[in-house]
Amino acid sequence: MSKNIRIIPRLDIKGPNLVKGVHLEGLRVLGKPEQFARYYYEAGADEIMYVDVVASLYNRNSLKDIVTKTAKNIFIPLTVAGGIRTLDDIRDILRAGADKVSLNTAAIKQPEIIKEASRKFGSSTIVVTIEAIKHNDGRYFAYTDNGREYTGIEVLSWVKKVEELGAGEIVITSVDREGTGLGFDIVLTQMVAMAVSIPVIAHGGAGCKEDIKSVIREGKADAVSISSMLHYEFVKERVLMDDYSKEGNIEFLKTGRGFSKTNPTKISEIKEYLYWENIPCRYEIQRKEVHGSQK
Amino acid sequence: MAAKSEGEVAIIDYQAGNLFSVQHACITVGLHCRIISSPNEILNACALILPGVGAFGDAMNNLRTLDLIQPLKDFASSGRPFLGICLGMQLLFSESEEFGNVKGLDIVEGRVIRFPEQNEKRKKVKIPHIGWNRIYIPKYNKSWNGTILDHIKDGEFMYFVHSFYVSPQNINQILSLTNYEGIEFCSAIIKENIFATQFHPEKSAKEGIKIFRNWAAIVKKNKESWLL
Amino acid sequence: MKEKLEVKYGLPEKVIFCKRCVMSNQRPISAIEFKHTIKSKKTTLHFDEEGICDACRYAEKKEKIDWLKREEELLKLLDKHRRNDGYYDCIVPGSGGKDSVYASHILKYKYGMHPLTITWPPLIYTDYGYKNFRNWIEIGGFDNVTFNQNRKVMKLLTRLSIENLFHPFQTFILGQKNLAPKIAVQYGIPLIFYGENEAEYGNPIADNFTSLRDKSYYTMNNLMEIYLGGISIAELIEKYNIPLVDLMAYLPPRVDDLKKTKIEVHYLGYYLKWTPQEAYYYAVEHTNFQARPFRSQGTYSKYNSIDDKIDDLYYYTTYIKFGIGRATYDASQEIRNKHLTREEGVALVRRFDGEFPDRYFREVMEYIEMDPDHFLELCDKFRSPHLWTKENGEWKLRYQVT
Numbered sequence: 001m002s003k004n005i006r007i008i009p010r011l012d013i014k015g016p017n018l019v020k021g022v023h024l025e026g027l028r029v030l031g032k033p034e035q036f037a038r039y040y041y042e043a044g045a046d047e048i049m050y051v052d053v054v055a056s057l058y059n060r061n062s063l064k065d066i067v068t069k070t071a072k073n074i075f076i077p078l079t080v081a082g083g084i085r086t087l088d089d090i091r092d093i094l095r096a097g098a099d100k101v102s103l104n105t106a107a108i109k110q111p112e113i114i115k116e117a118s119r120k121f122g123s124s125t126i127v128v129t130i131e132a133i134k135h136n137d138g139r140y141f142a143y144t145d146n147g148r149e150y151t152g153i154e155v156l157s158w159v160k161k162v163e164e165l166g167a168g169e170i171v172i173t174s175v176d177r178e179g180t181g182l183g184f185d186i187v188l189t190q191m192v193a194m195a196v197s198i199p200v201i202a203h204g205g206a207g208c209k210e211d212i213k214s215v216i217r218e219g220k221a222d223a224v225s226i227s228s229m230l231h232y233e234f235v236k237e238r239v240l241m242d243d244y245s246k247e248g249n250i251e252f253l254k255t256g257r258g259f260s261k262t263n264p265t266k267i268s269e270i271k272e273y274l275y276w277e278n279i280p281c282r283y284e285i286q287r288k289e290v291h292g293s294q295k
Numbered sequence: 296m297a298a299k300s301e302g303e304v305a306i307i308d309y310q311a312g313n314l315f316s317v318q319h320a321c322i323t324v325g326l327h328c329r330i331i332s333s334p335n336e337i338l339n340a341c342a343l344i345l346p347g348v349g350a351f352g353d354a355m356n357n358l359r360t361l362d363l364i365q366p367l368k369d370f371a372s373s374g375r376p377f378l379g380i381c382l383g384m385q386l387l388f389s390e391s392e393e394f395g396n397v398k399g400l401d402i403v404e405g406r407v408i409r410f411p412e413q414n415e416k417r418k419k420v421k422i423p424h425i426g427w428n429r430i431y432i433p434k435y436n437k438s439w440n441g442t443i444l445d446h447i448k449d450g451e452f453m454y455f456v457h458s459f460y461v462s463p464q465n466i467n468q469i470l471s472l473t474n475y476e477g478i479e480f481c482s483a484i485i486k487e488n489i490f491a492t493q494f495h496p497e498k499s500a501k502e503g504i505k506i507f508r509n510w511a512a513i514v515k516k517n518k519e520s521w522l523l
Numbered sequence: 524m525k526e527k528l529e530v531k532y533g534l535p536e537k538v539i540f541c542k543r544c545v546m547s548n549q550r551p552i553s554a555i556e557f558k559h560t561i562k563s564k565k566t567t568l569h570f571d572e573e574g575i576c577d578a579c580r581y582a583e584k585k586e587k588i589d590w591l592k593r594e595e596e597l598l599k600l601l602d603k604h605r606r607n608d609g610y611y612d613c614i615v616p617g618s619g620g621k622d623s624v625y626a627s628h629i630l631k632y633k634y635g636m637h638p639l640t641i642t643w644p645p646l647i648y649t650d651y652g653y654k655n656f657r658n659w660i661e662i663g664g665f666d667n668v669t670f671n672q673n674r675k676v677m678k679l680l681t682r683l684s685i686e687n688l689f690h691p692f693q694t695f696i697l698g699q700k701n702l703a704p705k706i707a708v709q710y711g712i713p714l715i716f717y718g719e720n721e722a723e724y725g726n727p728i729a730d731n732f733t734s735l736r737d738k739s740y741y742t743m744n745n746l747m748e749i750y751l752g753g754i755s756i757a758e759l760i761e762k763y764n765i766p767l768v769d770l771m772a773y774l775p776p777r778v779d780d781l782k783k784t785k786i787e788v789h790y791l792g793y794y795l796k797w798t799p800q801e802a803y804y805y806a807v808e809h810t811n812f813q814a815r816p817f818r819s820q821g822t823y824s825k826y827n828s829i830d831d832k833i834d835d836l837y838y839y840t841t842y843i844k845f846g847i848g849r850a851t852y853d854a855s856q857e858i859r860n861k862h863l864t865r866e867e868g869v870a871l872v873r874r875f876d877g878e879f880p881d882r883y884f885r886e887v888m889e890y891i892e893m894d895p896d897h898f899l900e901l902c903d904k905f906r907s908p909h910l911w912t913k914e915n916g917e918w919k920l921r922y923q924v925t
Contacts, residue, residue: 005426022804025826026800026814027862028800028801041500054867057870071315073319075500075501076500077454094315095315097313121312133817143817147817182811222421249798249800260808282452
């Protein structure tokens with residue numbers, strides 16, 4: 001029996017706003033993160049990931065408040081990423097209510113932190129995110145700071161090291177695909193999933209349900225992290241009411257437009273699709289009772 | 296000698312993971328709880344939760360350093376409600392395979408075993424087991440009525456994250472079973488006043504909160520009988 | 524007694540930073556490039572009594588503009604020029620960057636115009652920049668006329684403009700700006716659309732409320748008044764042995780030609796509310812535009828001006844001459860568009876401004892046949908003492924934004 005795939009909405013947060021970029025670039029505001037989180041929780045999300053997108057620019061993670069607010073009444077695992085540098089940072093975020101933390105820049109600069117953190121907080125608490133960009137020769141290299149800084153480290157050797165150091169899971173992000181809706185990078189995901197024995201979460205490029213199926217079947221992902229596909233669906237339903245006076249460019253929201261690169265989809269639609277494709281996940285088919293017979 | 300209960304649920308803090316969600320799950324279902332780490336405070340609690348995430352060996356060391364081992368055993372035998380979650384459940388057992396055999400609290404007889412790297416069909420097993428999985432009523436159990444799994448559907452999804460699982464000596468103590476990559480394992484136990492789950496009910500959405508609600512009812516009933 | 528410091532380029536002696544964005548008052552506003560010599564005194568960004576720059580004031584006004592009315596003006600203008608007889612009705616200049624993609628695409632697919640895109644190629648295309656250019660044509664679907672300029676002359680003029688003005692981008696600016704009207708004249712297409720209104724960056728507020736470019740930017744009557752790379756045409760012909768015909772690409776069309784064809788130059792940004800990041804998203808959506816796969820040196824962004832390898836160097840020279848680096852430009856724009864708070868902008872400027880663009884430096888130097896060490900010597904020559912001081916053998920800006 002195959003294990004259940006997890007659908008993990010990823011919320012990029014800047015200050016008080018939820019933003020959505022392309023290639024991990026751009027700060028288009030789509031709304032308020034708490035509202036998206038609640039919507040996804042009610043809709044059957046398996047976990048939620050919060051990413052502080054400007055944390056590495058300022059060397060700090062500012063999500064503690066929203067983490068606490070969320071963890072108080074959303075009872076599914078919450079992973080927090082962005083600007084987490086030290087063991088103290090990890091402890092603070094966990095105390096604030098997070099279940100897992102994800103490291104990228106800190107892990108690459110100082111790999112030992114993975115080892116120390118997983119010893120101190122438990123392997124399963126420590127996730128490592130790898131931002132991969134494909135070079136002209138076909139090799140994938142790891143980047144940091146939201147796909148900004150070249151590290152010279154090849155993804156394949158890095159993932160193996162990450163596992164060795166004791167990380168519990170890996171998120172593999174294709175920066176080339178992220179936000180484009182052009183589909184996951186199957187080659188990249190498969191390469192990573194086959195190289196390690198810890199769970200691999202695919203991220204970057206989901207445009208439609210079929211993309212999710214592909215990255216699970218061919219990419220061998222254990223879970224998928226999705227943003228655009230879900231966010232642009234939630235945005236459709238909403239009326240612009242919130243306060244953006246402090247910061248946030250809402251020109252896009254004012255137009256009421258969508259983003260045609262992705263099919264706005266609900267979590268339930270994704271899960272139902274996976275179910276019929278024989279990909280198990282946390283989903284119950286709505287069976288209709290037929291008179292006189294048992295299900 | 297059992298002291299008069301103060302009416303609070305003790306959540307044990309032994310530096311093994313996050314207590315925030317457990318605490319908030321309790322608050323959500325109306326349980327007054329307090330995070331404690333000293334033996335004295337345990338004696339006065341009306342019920343106890345032993346949560347936890349991380350390494351078995353380190354956890355036992357912490358419990359030892361905090362002088363909590365005997366108080367926990369005493370509480371378990373006091374008949375007051377005791378809830379173990381994840382690592383908290385594993386610690387109840389006699390011994391764990393982790394890092395060469397480490398002794399546990401020995402409150403429940405049995406061992407703690409690591410998931411194999413390959414299953415019987417030689418398929419690679421990803422460890423830890425992370426994600427949602429179904430819990431089932433074991434064939435030899437009639438139902439979950441009156442337990443913390445009351446009104447939970449047979450086959451309901453719960454959230455798991457672990458690399459080891461428990462193997463109780465007494466199969467009648469197995470409350471639920473779960474299957475991961477072809478390996479069937481015990482995902483919840485029941486022993487008199489002790490309930491424990493491998494999965495995290497505080498991370499299992501609304502059905503998980505239902506489990507807390509069930510346990511809160513048990514705690515309430517138990518308190519009332521104490522006060523009589 | 525305090526020594527009076529030399530102030531180069533006619534810049535304001537005192538350095539002030541805008542209270543809203545992070546731009547300083549040392550920023551020159553669009554010069555009339557072909558009158559540009561080393562002796563030119565710069566007109567700089569104006570700050571009002573509250574310490575707020577014109578660009579920020581414009582951003583304020585932008586919120587109050589009736590954009591529906593502006594769109595109506597646009598529709599009227601387009602209706603006047605639209606042709607359905609199989610011929611182009613407007614020109615959109617660009618190199619496939621987000622702005623030209625947005626402008627051309629929206630004119631064609633939303634407003635039913637028939638643009639001819641025209642390109643003055645960058646000095647050296649970046650590979651992702653070139654891909655974006657190709658995607659513009661192939662996915663966006665446009666006819667494109669690219670003027671492949673005489674590279675021998677372009678390299679010389681680029682060298683001269685660095686040597687004499689420390690302005691690597693002058694040749695590009697001139698070539699690009701002058702190409703469109705000339706093609707317009709030749710092809711008989713009177714309507715030219717640029718994207719962003721330069722008023723967004725602080726051209727005097729009085730200019731903003733018309734959509735036409737100030738004619739002084741693109742018309743010229745007296746050849747002798749023209750300077751390229753800081754050298755007069757006369758001298759270029761005599762001393763450098765360049766025939767006039769090889770310099771024409773950098774010169775504007777004659778006024779008479781313009782009058783005959785009745786050329787009109789408009790900024791789309793006057794009619795449609797412009798947000799540079801939204802132009803990026805639009806380009807992604809409609810032509811698979813790709814951001815730079817790493818951070819631009821000297822700043823934090825990945826989506827702005829990424830197709831020319833000499834671009835980074837250009838921003839480095841503005842840092843040397845005016846104390847204003849690429850991060851300052853980017854952050855100021857993003858603050859005005861509410862993507863960033865001023866505090867964040869300050870942190871970004873302090874972290875990235877003035878980073879030396881070594882990634883493409885050697886390649887560019889080799890291409891234009893300039894000695895890299897000579898370039899570095901020039902840096903010191905062009906620093907204005909009122910902005911720079913040397914501390915422990917290292918150059919430091921006297922004033923940094925806070």
